[in-house]
Every structure is written in structure tokens, then in C-alpha cells.
Amino acid sequence: MSAAAVSAQSHIALGGVERHYDGPPAIHALGPIDLEIGRGEFFSVVGPSGCGKSTLLDVLCGLVRPTRGSVRFEGRELHGEIPDGIGVVFQEDASMPWLNVRQNVAFGLRTSGLQQKEVAERVDHAVHFMGLAQFAGHYPAQLSGGMRQRVCIARTLVLRPRLILLDEPFGALDQQTRLLMGDELLRLWRETGATVLLITHALDEAAMLSDRVGVMSARPGRFIDIMETGWPRDRDSRIVSDPKFGGLTARLWSSLREESLKSMGQAA
Amino acid sequence: MTRRRAALFVRTAVLAGLVGLLEICCRTGIIDPLTVIPPSDMFASMIDHLRSGELDESIVNTFSTILLAFVLAVGGGTLAGALVHRSPRLRDVADPLLASYYSVPTFIFYPLLVALLGLGKAPLVVLGVLSAAPAVMISTLSGLDGVSPVLLKLARVHRLSPARTLWWIVLPAALPRLFSGFKLALSYALIGVIAGEFILSGTGLGYAISFAYQSFDNRAMYGLMLFVLLVAVTANGILYVWEGWLARRRSRG
Numbered sequence: 001m002s003a004a005a006v007s008a009q010s011h012i013a014l015g016g017v018e019r020h021y022d023g024p025p026a027i028h029a030l031g032p033i034d035l036e037i038g039r040g041e042f043f044s045v046v047g048p049s050g051c052g053k054s055t056l057l058d059v060l061c062g063l064v065r066p067t068r069g070s071v072r073f074e075g076r077e078l079h080g081e082i083p084d085g086i087g088v089v090f091q092e093d094a095s096m097p098w099l100n101v102r103q104n105v106a107f108g109l110r111t112s113g114l115q116q117k118e119v120a121e122r123v124d125h126a127v128h129f130m131g132l133a134q135f136a137g138h139y140p141a142q143l144s145g146g147m148r149q150r151v152c153i154a155r156t157l158v159l160r161p162r163l164i165l166l167d168e169p170f171g172a173l174d175q176q177t178r179l180l181m182g183d184e185l186l187r188l189w190r191e192t193g194a195t196v197l198l199i200t201h202a203l204d205e206a207a208m209l210s211d212r213v214g215v216m217s218a219r220p221g222r223f224i225d226i227m228e229t230g231w232p233r234d235r236d237s238r239i240v241s242d243p244k245f246g247g248l249t250a251r252l253w254s255s256l257r258e259e260s261l262k263s264m265g266q267a268a
Numbered sequence: 269m270t271r272r273r274a275a276l277f278v279r280t281a282v283l284a285g286l287v288g289l290l291e292i293c294c295r296t297g298i299i300d301p302l303t304v305i306p307p308s309d310m311f312a313s314m315i316d317h318l319r320s321g322e323l324d325e326s327i328v329n330t331f332s333t334i335l336l337a338f339v340l341a342v343g344g345g346t347l348a349g350a351l352v353h354r355s356p357r358l359r360d361v362a363d364p365l366l367a368s369y370y371s372v373p374t375f376i377f378y379p380l381l382v383a384l385l386g387l388g389k390a391p392l393v394v395l396g397v398l399s400a401a402p403a404v405m406i407s408t409l410s411g412l413d414g415v416s417p418v419l420l421k422l423a424r425v426h427r428l429s430p431a432r433t434l435w436w437i438v439l440p441a442a443l444p445r446l447f448s449g450f451k452l453a454l455s456y457a458l459i460g461v462i463a464g465e466f467i468l469s470g471t472g473l474g475y476a477i478s479f480a481y482q483s484f485d486n487r488a489m490y491g492l493m494l495f496v497l498l499v500a501v502t503a504n505g506i507l508y509v510w511e512g513w514l515a516r517r518r519s520r521g
Contacts, residue, residue, distance in 0.1 A: 088425045092418040098440045
């Protein structure tokens with residue numbers, strides 16, 4: 001049974017969400033979007049460049065207020081504030097070069113008010129979980145791009161978020177590292193029980209990792225297809241050899257091709 | 269030997285060689301001792317003047333003025349830079365002025381400063397600040413421009429207050445460029461104050477050097493020049509080492 005089927009309860013819900021930017025030129029970037037993501041679900045969003053994927057993430061985490069519509073997180077409507085319980089990993093390297101790995105990870109807890117011992121325990125756990133124990137005293141400049149992204153994920157992890165938003169976190173990594181990072185992400189998802197929303201431009205990544213994949217149209221971004229993968233919860237990157245995987249990726253591409261052409265100004 | 273150590277060794281060797289060459293040229297009469305005295309005599313003169321205590325007041329006056337000008341330039345320049353950074357309109361106005369600022373010789377304002385502030389410490393401090401603050405302002409703008417937008421986004425996601433965002437993210441991220449400005453500010457404040465003392469003051473090390481020059485007291489003049497030089501190099505050296513330590517910590521790879 002898929003995780004999506006297990007999670008009947010809506011964790012985050014968007015109703016008629018739109019985002020416009022004042023000009024000149026005025027831009028209708030997003031929506032209208034209606035979407036419900038179940039508690040503990042792994043949901044991915046794919047779409048052509050500039051379709052508003054990152055704007056969607058900004059709306060979800062409260063960084064940007066929707067022009068129209070509503071966002072509800074755990075049943076509570078958001079009004080442009082950043083709610084407790086959401087962790088975000090950005091596409092860009094957000095490690096702080098003046099802090100070592102341990103300090104970077106602990107940064108997430110600076111305002112938590114937790115006891116020093118609790119902070120140390122959470123940081124230790126996150127550092128070990130992300131395979132960074134050997135590098136705890138290293139500075140970001142001493143790490144590879146993949147390891148820096150792991151530092152950022154660990155910094156999110158210490159907060160014990162109930163919803164993890166990831167904005168193309170593996171975009172700058174090579175294919176092999178991305179597959180392995182995908183495995184780590186799945187392990188993190190299973191062990192924390194958090195709901196995950198992943199923004200990605202990689203169709204294979206979305207098809208491999210997700211319970212459901214939402215395909216967005218060219219700007220203004222709307223969901224034109226939501227595909228359920230049907231993967232078991234206990235999965236890893238080896239499912240790329242499953243014959244079903246190719247079919248899922250092909251379906252995603254057939255949904256996305258025309259929209260990608262539109263976004264390139266070459267509408268078929 | 270590491271590259272850094274090798275460079276330090278070469279620098280020291282070149283400097284020692286030049287000092288040694290000057291010593292030989294002065295001792296052998298190639299350079300007239302009425303023009304330049306041997307470096308060993310400069311050093312002896314510096315020690316004599318420091319030991320005698322006759323310069324204590326001048327030293328305190330000069331370095332307290334430099335310190336005050338430096339602190340005001342760092343504080344004012346950083347604040348002004350931050351304010352200009354926040355306002356794109358102000359930035360449009362300030363950018364060309366800052367770009368051409370150092371083409372203006374600030375010492376032309378000396379008569380005005382004397383008329384407005386008299387012959388005390390104030391015009392010297394103002395000269396020091398006028399020399400140093402724009403460098404801090406330029407480096408502050410450059411530092412703030414260089415703060416990665418994703419780190420500011422991160423601060424918002426972590427719901428940091430503006431003060432914590434500034435203290436925990438903006439300042440550390442901008443520090444390397446701020447530091448370059450502070451280093452320049454120290455040099456400019458020193459130049460501004462000492463040069464100001466040459467022409468404005470009746471006290472201070474600049475005045476003492478000027479007085480020795482006008483009295484044809486080469487020994488005293490070179491001794492004092494050496495002292496100012498050593499203090500300037502030491503202060504800048506401390507900032508340089510500190511800056512290097514910060515930079516190495518960020519770029520070890």
C-alpha cells in the first residue's frame with residue numbers, strides 16, 4: 001500500500017492560491033492552485049523553468065503571501081507568517097562559511113530555548129544521520145557541494161520539522177550523488193515521519209522519490225496532472241531498474257513536454 | 269616551507285637587505301649623512317626619544333586622536349554605508365560621489381576647519397574621519413551587497429528578528445569586506461591625523477617631526493619618523509594577521 005493511501009489526513013492544503021507580482025510588467029506567476037498533501041506523504045512538484053515552482057514553495061513556507069486564496073497548515077490558515085514546524089532546504093548553498101559543520105547544524109536551534117544538552121544531542125544525531133560525523137569540525141569550504149547540502153538538510157533536521165520543503169536541493173550535484181542523496185532523503189523521510197514536498201526539475205528524481213508527483217503548467221503555474229507512483233514506503237534508488245519506473249517517467253514527460261515548449265516560447 | 273611562510277621570508281629578506289644597503293651607503297658616505305642618517309642611528313634616536321619621556325604627551329595626543337578618528341570613521345562609515353545600502357535612491361546619489369571621493373584632497377579644507385573648530389584636537393579628528401570614513405562606507409556597501417540572498421531567506425525561515433539577522437548573518441557574511449575597509453580606515457586615519465599635525469597643530473608626533481625638520485635636527489626627525497612607521501606597520505600587521513586568519517578559516521579546502 002502506498003504512503004499516500006495511508007495518509008488520509010490533509011497536512012497542508014492550498015485553496016485557489018494565486019500569486020501576482022506588480023509591474024511593470026505585472027506578472028501572474030502562480031495559480032490558481034488547489035492542492036492537499038497528506039500527513040507523512042512525499043510529494044514532488046515538476047514543471048518547466050519559470051513556471052512558479054519556487055514561488056509555490058515560498059508561499060507554502062510563508063515567505064510570500066498569496067495574492068488570492070488560502071494556505072492551511074495543520075488545519076490553521078497562514079496569513080503571511082512563517083509557521084512553526086516547517087523546515088526549508090534551498091537550492092542554493094545556504095551553509096554559513098564562517099561556521100563549522102557542527103555550528104552550522106546547531107544554528108537552527110539558536111532560538112529554540114532548548115537546554116545545551118538537548119541541543120548537543122539533536123546536533124549529534126543530525127550530524128551522524130547525515131553522515132557528517134567525521135567532518136563535524138570542518139568548514140563548508142572544505143566540503144564538496146553534496147556534503148554542504150547535507151549540512152543544510154541536517155540544519156533543518158535538528159528542528160524536527162513536521163513538513164520539509166526542498167527547493168531543488170540536488171540541482172547542482174552530479175547524477176550519481178543525486179541518486180545517493182535521494183536514498184538519504186528517503187531514509188530521512190521514513191525515519192522522521194515528516195511530510196516532504198520536493199521541488200525538482202529532474203523527472204527521474206520525482207518518479208523515484210515520491211508518493212505523488214504534481215506536474216505544473218508553464219507560467220502561470222497550475223497543476224495539470226497529479227500522478228500517483230504507487231511505490232512502497234520502503235524504497236530506494238534501486239527502483240530505477242523497475243520496469244514501472246520508465247513508464248512513470250515517460251508519463252511525466254508527456255505531460256510536461258508541451259508546457260516546456262510553451263515556456264521556451266515554442267508552443268507546439 | 270609553506271607558500272605563506274616562503275613569502276614572509278622573502279619579504280623580510282628584501283626589507284632587511286634594503287635596510288642593510290641604506291646602512292652601508294650612509295656609513296660609507298655614498299649618501300650624505302646630512303640628508304639621511306644610518307638606520308641604526310634612526311633606531312638609536314627613536315629609543316633615546318622614547319626613553320627621555322619628552323614625547324610621552326605627543327604620543328598620547330597623536331594616538332588618541334588617531335584612535336578617536338578611526339572609531340568614529342568605522343562607526344559612522346558603517347552606519348552610513350548600511351543606510352545607503354537600504355535606500356536605492358540614496359545609493360544612486362552616493363555611488364558616483366564615493367567613486368570620486370579620493371580624487372578630492374581633503375587637506376584643502378584645512379583653513380575652513382581651523383576657522384570652524386580652532387587649533388585643537390577637533391580639526392585633526394575631522395581630517396582623520398574625512399580621510400577614513402568613505403573607505404569604511406565603500407567596504408560596507410560592498411560587504412552588504414555580497415551577503416547571499418539565500419542566507420537572508422534562511423534568516424526569515426528561522427524567524428530571526430532584524431537584530432539577530434544582522435548579528436548572526438549579515439555581519440559575519442560581510443565581515444571580510446568590512447575588514448578591508450577597517451584596515452584602510454586605520455591607515456587613512458593615521459595619515460590624516462599625522463599630516464594634519466604637520467600643518468595644523470602645536471603638539472603631537474606630526475608636529476614634532478615637522479619641528480625637527482625645520483630645526484635641521486635630522487637625528488630626531490628620522491627617529492620619530494621610524495617610530496610612526498613602526499607603529500603604523502605593527503597596527504596594520506595585527507589587522508592583516510587577523511584578517512588572514514578569518515579568510516583562511518573560510519577558504520580552507
